[in-house]
Amino acid sequence: MSDTDRPPLVAPAPAEAAAYVRDARERRAFCTLLGRCHVAYDGRTTSHAGPADRLVALKPDLTLLVHAADGPKPQNWLAADALDVDVADGALLLTATRESPTEELCVTFESIEQAAAMAADETDATVEISGTEADLKERVLADPALVEPGFRALAAERDTPAGPVDVFGRDSSGRAVAVELKATRAGPDAASQLSRYVDALRRDLHADADVRGILVAPSCTPRTRRVLARDGHEFVSLEP
Amino acid sequence: MSDTDRPPLVAPAPAEAAAYVRDARERRAFCTLLGRCHVAYDGRTTSHAGPADRLVALKPDLTLLVHAADGPKPQNWLAADALDVDVADGALLLTATRESPTEELCVTFESIEQAAAMAADETDATVEISGTEADLKERVLADPALVEPGFRALAAERDTPAGPVDVFGRDSSGRAVAVELKATRAGPDAASQLSRYVDALRRDLHADADVRGILVAPSCTPRTRRVLARDGHEFVSLEP
DNA sequence: CGTGCCAGGTGCCCT
DNA sequence: AGGGCACTTGGCACG
Numbered sequence: 001m002s003d004t005d006r007p008p009l010v011a012p013a014p015a016e017a018a019a020y021v022r023d024a025r026e027r028r029a030f031c032t033l034l035g036r037c038h039v040a041y042d043g044r045t046t047s048h049a050g051p052a053d054r055l056v057a058l059k060p061d062l063t064l065l066v067h068a069a070d071g072p073k074p075q076n077w078l079a080a081d082a083l084d085v086d087v088a089d090g091a092l093l094l095t096a097t098r099e100s101p102t103e104e105l106c107v108t109f110e111s112i113e114q115a116a117a118m119a120a121d122e123t124d125a126t127v128e129i130s131g132t133e134a135d136l137k138e139r140v141l142a143d144p145a146l147v148e149p150g151f152r153a154l155a156a157e158r159d160t161p162a163g164p165v166d167v168f169g170r171d172s173s174g175r176a177v178a179v180e181l182k183a184t185r186a187g188p189d190a191a192s193q194l195s196r197y198v199d200a201l202r203r204d205l206h207a208d209a210d211v212r213g214i215l216v217a218p219s220c221t222p223r224t225r226r227v228l229a230r231d232g233h234e235f236v237s238l239e240p
Numbered sequence: 241m242s243d244t245d246r247p248p249l250v251a252p253a254p255a256e257a258a259a260y261v262r263d264a265r266e267r268r269a270f271c272t273l274l275g276r277c278h279v280a281y282d283g284r285t286t287s288h289a290g291p292a293d294r295l296v297a298l299k300p301d302l303t304l305l306v307h308a309a310d311g312p313k314p315q316n317w318l319a320a321d322a323l324d325v326d327v328a329d330g331a332l333l334l335t336a337t338r339e340s341p342t343e344e345l346c347v348t349f350e351s352i353e354q355a356a357a358m359a360a361d362e363t364d365a366t367v368e369i370s371g372t373e374a375d376l377k378e379r380v381l382a383d384p385a386l387v388e389p390g391f392r393a394l395a396a397e398r399d400t401p402a403g404p405v406d407v408f409g410r411d412s413s414g415r416a417v418a419v420e421l422k423a424t425r426a427g428p429d430a431a432s433q434l435s436r437y438v439d440a441l442r443r444d445l446h447a448d449a450d451v452r453g454i455l456v457a458p459s460c461t462p463r464t465r466r467v468l469a470r471d472g473h474e475f476v477s478l479e480p
Numbered sequence: 481c482g483t484g485c486c487a488g489g490t491g492c493c494c495t
Numbered sequence: 496a497g498g499g500c501a502c503t504t505g506g507c508a509c510g
Contacts, residue, residue, distance in 0.1 A: 008248035008354050030295045030309070032272040034358035044424055044503035045371035045480075052365035053358060055270045057295060060309040068365035069270070069300040072317045073490060075367050077503080079312050103503075114248050116354040118274035118293060125292035125308035127315050131285035133486065163484080184284055184488075188498075221497060240285070284488035313505060317488085343488080373501065403499080424503080428483075461482060482510090489504075495497085 005029075009115040014092040017112050021058065021085045021094065028060040029119040033092075035112035039066050041076045043103025049075055056094070056107055058083070060120045064096040064105055078105035133166075133183040136240035140167055140179065140216065147179060147214060147236055148172075162200035163193075175210050176201060182217035183240045190215055191227035198233065245269075249355040254332040257352050261298065261325045261334065264357040268300040273332075275352035279306050281316045283343025289315055296334070296347055298323070300360045304336040304345055318345035373406075373423040376480035380407055380419065380456065387419060387456060387476055388412075402440035403433075415450050416441060422457035423480045430455055431467035438473065 009020055017033070024031035033056040039049040054075070055067040062083055066076040080096035080103075087093065092109040137156060140146060144153040150172025158168035167179035178201055180194040198213040205211065213233035215224075220235055228235055249260055257273070264271035273296040279289040294315070295307040302323055306316040320336035320343075327333065332349040377396060380386060384393040390412025398408035407419035418441055420434040438453040445451065453473035455464075460475055468475055 005353060007250055008356055010247055028309075030274055030293070030307075032274070032295065032297075032356060034270055034272070034356055036361075039367070041503075045369055047367050047369040047503085049365060049367040050363075052363040053270070053360045054365065055272065055297060055299070055358075057272075057297070057307065059295070059307065059311075061311070063310075063312045065307075065312065067270075067297065067299065067305075069268075069360040070303070070365075071299075071301070071491085072303045072305065072314075072319050073504095074312075075365065077312050079505095101503090105503095113245060113358040114356040116248055116272060116274055116356040118295075118353040120293045120309040121276075123290075123292040125289060125294065125310075125315070127279070127287050127289040127308075129285055129287040129488080131488085183486090223497070281488075287488080311505085313489095341488090369503090371503090423501085463482070484509090485507090487504100487506080489502100489506100491502080491504105492500090494499085 005119060006117055008117070009112070012112055012115060014087040014090055014109070014112075017092045017109070017115055018085045018087050020115050020117065021092075024058065024117040025062075025083060025085070027119045029117045030060060031058040031117040032056070032115065033058075033109065033112055034114045035109050037107050037109045039076050039108075040106045041078070041104070043078075043098075043101060043105075047076065051110055058094075062096070064094065064107070066105070066107060076105055078103055080105070131183060131240045133181050133240070136181045136183050136216070136238065137166060139238070139240065140181065144169060146238055147216060151177065160197055160200035160204055162196040165197045165201070168201075171212065175212055176205060177212045177214060179214050179216055182215070184218065186215055186217035186220040186224055188221070188224050188227050190217065190220070191224050191231070191233065194228075194233055195231045198231075245359060246357055248357070249352070252352055252355060254327040254330055254349070254352075257332045257349070257355055258325045258327050260355050260357065261332075264298065265302075265323060265325070267359045269357045269359040270300060271298040271357040272296070272355065273298075273349065273352055274354045275349050277306075277347050277349040279316050279348075280346045281318070281344070283318075283338075283341060287316060291350055298334075302336070304334065304347070306345075306347060316345055318343055320345070371423060371480045373421050373480065376421045376423050376456070376478065377406060379480065380421065380478070384409060386478055387454060391417065400437055400440035400444055402436040405437045405441070408441075411452065415452055416445060417452045417454060419454050419456055422455070424458065426455055426457035426460040426464055428461070428464050428467050430457065430460070431464050431471070431473065434468075434473055435471045438471075
């Protein structure tokens with residue numbers, strides 16, 4: 001534990017917990033509160049959640065998260081720009097607010113089981129992600145033959161009236177090819193998108209331009225196959 | 241603190257932390273770990289994040305969350321169906337896995353500052369949300385005149401070849417009206433959606449059917465206004 | 481700031 | 496499971 005850290009609390013009184021949270025906020029520390037609380041949010045919508053055991057987390061950047069026992073998403077959250085910590089009616093009250101848009105998240109603790117905190121170091125915590133659509137694009141541009149033998153990639157994000165085509169190129173016989181990329185299993189929307197691009201390119205290039213459409217993704221759903229077939233387009237299986 | 245709760249830990253040895261996490265998991269407790277860790281995810285994509293101070297939360301339903309100091313979203317997460325807790329090379333190792341799709345999230349702690357836990361009660365923690373699109377729809381159906389005087393709502397989610405229209409009705413002079421609802425500030429996509437519905441209804445009803453389109457939302461962006469005007473549709477400001 | 485689009489989107493409901 | 500769509504979507508890039 002670093003010099004400035006504070007030991008965790010067990011079943012603190014509201015005032016003690018309030019001081020703990022204020023201290024954590026000043027030190028730009030992570031702070032977690034485990035206890036029974038109810039929650040009110042007012043902003044883009046309005047919500048209320050009755051008393052239950054929850055995990056409330058305060059991040060150094062004033063993000064406040066309220067987690068119930070189930071599910072990966074918080075029940076409520078707020079990227080706040082101000083936090084009030086008060087004791088009212090013998091309860092700890094966290095009021096996080098934000099302007100533009102105006103939002104308020106208020107957590108009222110009936111009881112707190114445990115509180116913990118840790119000052120965050122300045123280490124870069126960046127996540128490196130691979131296997132995204134951007135990676136798939138790189139892969140296709142680096143080795144266009146992965147799409148099909150003889151394919152030449154001429155442009156990425158080529159603009160059309162219908163929006164940018166992921167990859168534009170020509171096949172071994174010189175026909176224009178629009179490639180739509182998806183990093184995960186593709187749905188019908190990807191096939192529709194491809195059709196829009198192909199149509200736009202046909203108009204864009206020449207009235208009678210022959211443009212092929214290829215959907216490149218690890219896999220696609222059955223209905224997507226049908227849409228592709230209907231529009232005369234193709235599917236190529238490729239992992240990012 | 242309930243009988244079964246365990247006191248929080250301060251700078252525990254890996255083995256002690258491992259026992260704490262395993263115990264929390266068995267009791268279906270919330271568990272939070274504050275410390276320095278690195279993270280690896282493999283599943284829909286692949287990601288890696290180097291050592292940094294993070295907040296790791298384990299929920300009773302085996303959801304594992306990894307939060308860095310910034311932002312409301314976790315850096316990594318997994319709604320797991322199995323969790324391995326091990327000590328390897330003097331480090332606590334959390335390995336959460338899931339099948340279908342196959343995913344794995346692995347958190348390795350170099351050091352742990354604090355650990356806390358709380359068994360979750362069975363209280364219903366449901367959030368009541370209002371101000372959603374569903375609420376706006378209720379409001380319009382209950383009082384159609386809010387859209388405009390004399391408007392009659394005839395159907396919600398009326399099917400068209402272009403998808404379901406939020407509200408379908410007729411105005412005071414008997415003309416068909418398609419209403420598209422948005423609970424928040426509407427963007428151009430909402431106007432496009434409305435146009436698709438109106439076009440579909442014109443074909444659906446009669447070749448020469450006169451169909452009006454109205455976008456109902458608290459507000460809309462400038463470009464959205466332009467799209468509406470171009471297509472001859474209208475905007476009505478209404479809060480959910 | 482508005483617009484467009486990806487995301488490990490998630491969640492809900494329906495077929 | 497697939498399909499469609501809302502969501503306090505969040506996030507980034509770009510005009």
